[in-house]
Amino acid sequence: xxxxxxxxRSDWKRIVKREYVQSYIETKEFTGTITLLHLVQVKEPxxxxxxxxxxxxxxxxxxxxxxxxxxxxxxxxxxxxxxxEIVQWYIDICNEIGIENNVPWWEDLFLDIVIxxxxxxxxxxxxxLEEALVGGSINQNMYDLAWNETNRIISLxxxxxxxxxxxxxxxxxxxxxxxxxxx
Numbered sequence: 001x002x003x004x005x006x007x008x009r010s011d012w013k014r015i016v017k018r019e020y021v022q023s024y025i026e027t028k029e030f031t032g033t034i035t036l037l038h039l040v041q042v043k044e045p046x047x048x049x050x051x052x053x054x055x056x057x058x059x060x061x062x063x064x065x066x067x068x069x070x071x072x073x074x075x076x077x078x079x080x081x082x083x084x085e086i087v088q089w090y091i092d093i094c095n096e097i098g099i100e101n102n103v104p105w106w107e108d109l110f111l112d113i114v115i116x117x118x119x120x121x122x123x124x125x126x127x128x129l130e131e132a133l134v135g136g137s138i139n140q141n142m143y144d145l146a147w148n149e150t151n152r153i154i155s156l157x158x159x160x161x162x163x164x165x166x167x168x169x170x171x172x173x174x175x176x177x178x179x180x181x182x183x
Contacts, residue, residue: 002142004108007035009037018038019037021175023175034171042058045059059082061081062080063172068106073094074091089114095107110146112125115165121154
């Protein structure tokens, strides 16, 4: 069974104090739900290691913005540090995206793509996808969907034809204005 993950991260115990806002937008460049989760206070920072470098992706004052595009099989998370600088982009490959109790969710298809501000692309969790297929958690169609979507997105990123990366800061400002208005 696939895990359903929610944009508000309400089940995440690491977060002590949070602010959350979301909005549905429909523009030429993007149609879907965007969310902004401000990690006001966390129990402890979260660091991830990629090859020879270590990146902090969660700490007090960090902000995670997510894009849930309509009709796509991915969710994009842009992680900002407390100074508003992008730490990384994280793309979850999804079987499905939906809304439940007005909160966006995605069904995780295991494969993940990380893009660092340097432009480096890192593919994660291929082993989890293989185990899910062998173990019967997913079928061959889901497996093929995960790889096809991953390869498509990586190609678009390399060709600089994945515009959501460029909209991260603008969409963050749009949602920050909702915080300030108290929406």
